[in-house]
Amino acid sequence: MLINGTVEGDATATAGSFGKIEEAQTGQLAFLANPKYEEFLYTTAASVIIINDNQELKQPVNAALIRVPNAYSAFATLLHKYQEMMTQQLNGVQQPVFVHETAKLGENVYVAAFTYIAAGVKVGNNVKLFPGVFLGNNVTVGDNTILYPGVKVYNDCVIGKNVTIHAGTVIGADGFGFAPQADGSYKKVPQIGNVVLEDFVEIGANTAIDRATIGSTIIRTGAKLDNLIQIAHNVDVGSNTVIAAQAGVSGSTKIGTNVMIGGQAGIVGHIQIADGSKINAQSGVSKSIKAPNTAVTGTPAFDYTSSLRSQALSRNLPEMEKRISELEKLVQQLLAEKTVI
Numbered sequence: 001m002l003i004n005g006t007v008e009g010d011a012t013a014t015a016g017s018f019g020k021i022e023e024a025q026t027g028q029l030a031f032l033a034n035p036k037y038e039e040f041l042y043t044t045a046a047s048v049i050i051i052n053d054n055q056e057l058k059q060p061v062n063a064a065l066i067r068v069p070n071a072y073s074a075f076a077t078l079l080h081k082y083q084e085m086m087t088q089q090l091n092g093v094q095q096p097v098f099v100h101e102t103a104k105l106g107e108n109v110y111v112a113a114f115t116y117i118a119a120g121v122k123v124g125n126n127v128k129l130f131p132g133v134f135l136g137n138n139v140t141v142g143d144n145t146i147l148y149p150g151v152k153v154y155n156d157c158v159i160g161k162n163v164t165i166h167a168g169t170v171i172g173a174d175g176f177g178f179a180p181q182a183d184g185s186y187k188k189v190p191q192i193g194n195v196v197l198e199d200f201v202e203i204g205a206n207t208a209i210d211r212a213t214i215g216s217t218i219i220r221t222g223a224k225l226d227n228l229i230q231i232a233h234n235v236d237v238g239s240n241t242v243i244a245a246q247a248g249v250s251g252s253t254k255i256g257t258n259v260m261i262g263g264q265a266g267i268v269g270h271i272q273i274a275d276g277s278k279i280n281a282q283s284g285v286s287k288s289i290k291a292p293n294t295a296v297t298g299t300p301a302f303d304y305t306s307s308l309r310s311q312a313l314s315r316n317l318p319e320m321e322k323r324i325s326e327l328e329k330l331v332q333q334l335l336a337e338k339t340v341i
Contacts, residue, residue, distance in 0.1 A: 002081060003074040005050065005066035013064035015048045018079065030063075033072035050074050087128055087146065103135075106143065124161065136172070142199065154211060160199040166227070168206040171195050175210040175217075175233020175251060189213060191233060198222075204229065204245070220257075232269065244281065256292070 019028035021037055024046035031050040032041050041049065042059050049063045050071045068074040090110040099105070099117045106125035115133045117123070123135075124143035132150045135141065139153050142161035147153070151165045154172030165171070177189035193212025197219045203209070204227035209217060212234045219225070219237045226245040231237065235249050238257035243249075247261050250269030255261075259273055262281030267273070271288040279285060280297035289296065296303060298310075313320075 003050070003066070003068050003077050005068040005074065006053075007064060007066055009061070009064040011064065013047045015046070018082070019046060021046060021049065029078070031071045031075035033070075033075070050078075088126075090128055112149075118155070130167075148205075154195075156194040157211070158194065158196045160197055160201065160221075162200045163197050164202045165197075166203060166205040166207075169203050170208045171197070171203075172211040173208060175213055177213050177233065177251075193217065193234070195219075198239075201225075207231075226263070238275065 015027055015029035017028050019025060019030050021030040021032055021044050022040045024030040024044050026045050026047055028046050029048045029050070030044060030046040032038065032055065033052065041051070041061060044063065046063050048066065049061070050066045050068060052071045053067045053069055055067070091108050093099070093109075093111040094113040096113060097111055097115045097117070099111070100119040100121065102119045103117045103121040103123070105111070105123045106127060108126050109123055110128040111117070112129060112131040112133070114131050115129050117135045118137045118139070120138040121135045122140045123129070124141055124145065126144045127141050128146045130147060130149045133147045134152045136153060136155035136157070138156050139159070141147070141159045142163065144161055145159055145163040147165050148167040150168045152170045153159065157172040159165070159171070172195045174191040177191060178186035179189055181187055191211050191213050193215045195209050195211050195217045197203070198221040200222045201219050201224070203219075203225045206227055207225055207229040209219065209231040210233045211217060215234060217231065217233055217235050219231070220239040222240040223237050224242045225231070226243060228246050229243055230248040232249060232251040234252040236254045237243070237249070238255050238259060240257055241255055241259040241261070243261040244263035246264045247266070249255065249267045252270045253267055253273070255273045256275035256277065258275055259277045259279070261267075261279045262283065264282045265279045265285065266283075267279075267285045271285070273279070273285070273289050274292045274294060276293035277289045278295040279301065280295070282299070283297050283301040284299035285296065286300045294303070
C-alpha cells in the first residue's frame with residue numbers, strides 16, 4: 001500500500017476525492033491528525049479516514065479507518081500522488097509559444113501557451129511549464145520540475161530536478177548592489193552570477209531570489225520557501241531549511257541545514273546561521289548564530305528562553321514599580337524613625 005496503513009472497518013469502502021474531516025461528504029477521504037478535530041471523527045460523512053496508530057476510539061465510527069504512524073504525512077503522500085496523476089496528463093506544446101531553435105526540450109514536457117524559451121535553454125523530461133513562464137538564455141530546468149504561471153527565470157540560472165516554483169516568482173533578478181559615489185549618487189555593480197536551485201526545492205508564489213554578484217545564490221536540496229520571500233545575492237540556504245512568508249535574507253548570509261525561519265523574520269547580510277537554528281516570527285537577526293540548534297526571538301534576536309523571561313518581566317513592570325515605590329516609602333519611614341531615636 002502507498003501509505004502502509006492498516007484498515008479497520010469496511011475494507012471495500014472507496015473514495016473518489018478529498019475532504020476536510022469537519023465537512024467531508026460520502027465518497028470522500030479525510031484525515032485526523034490534530035486532536036482539536038477529534039469530535040468530527042464520529043460525525044463526519046467521509047467514507048474513509050486516515051488516523052494515527054495510537055488514536056483511541058471513544059465511540060463507534062461509521063467510516064472505514066486506515067491507521068498509520070503519521071496521519072498528516074500519509075495524507076500528504078496521497079495528495080502528492082493525486083497531484084502527480086493530474087499533472088502527468090499535461091503534455092505537448094501549446095500555441096502560441098516561442099522556443100528558440102537552440103533550446104532543447106526533454107520527453108513528455110508540457111509547454112503552455114505564452115511561454116518564452118530563450119537560446120540555449122535545456123528543459124528535462126516530464127517538466128511542466130504553465131502559461132506565461134519565461135526562461136532566459138542558457139537556463140537549465142531538471143527533470144520532473146513544475147513552473148507555475150508567470151514564473152520568470154533569468155539567464156544562466158539552474159533549476160534542479162523535482163523542483164516546484166509557484167506563480168509570479170522571479171529567479172535571478174539582479175542583486176541589490178550599488179557603489180556610493182563621491183557626489184552622493186550610486187553606481188550599479190553588475191550582477192554577473194546566477195541562482196542555483198538544487199533538487200526537491202519548493203518556492204512559493206511571488207518570491208524573489210536574486211542572482212549573485214559573482215558566483216551563485218544557492219538554495220540547497222530539499223529547502224522549502226513560502227510566498228513573498230526575499231533572498232538577496234550570494235545567499236546560501238542549506239538543505240531542508242524552511243522559511244515562512246515575508247521573511248528577508250540579506251546578501252552573502254549563509255544559512256545552515258534544517259533551519260526554521262518564521263514569517264517576517266529579517267536577517268542581516270554577511271553572517272552565518274548554524275544548522276538546526278530556529279528563528280521566531282518577526283525576529284531581527286543582526287549577528288551570526290554559531291551554536292547549532294539555537295532558538296532565538298525578538299529584535300535584535302537573542303536566546304528564546306531568555307527572551308520569554310524578559311517579556312514576562314516587562315509585563316510585571318507596573319506592579320514592580322508600585323512595590324519599589326512602597327519599599328522606598330518604608331525605607332524613608334524607617335530612616336526617619338531612626339533619626340528621631
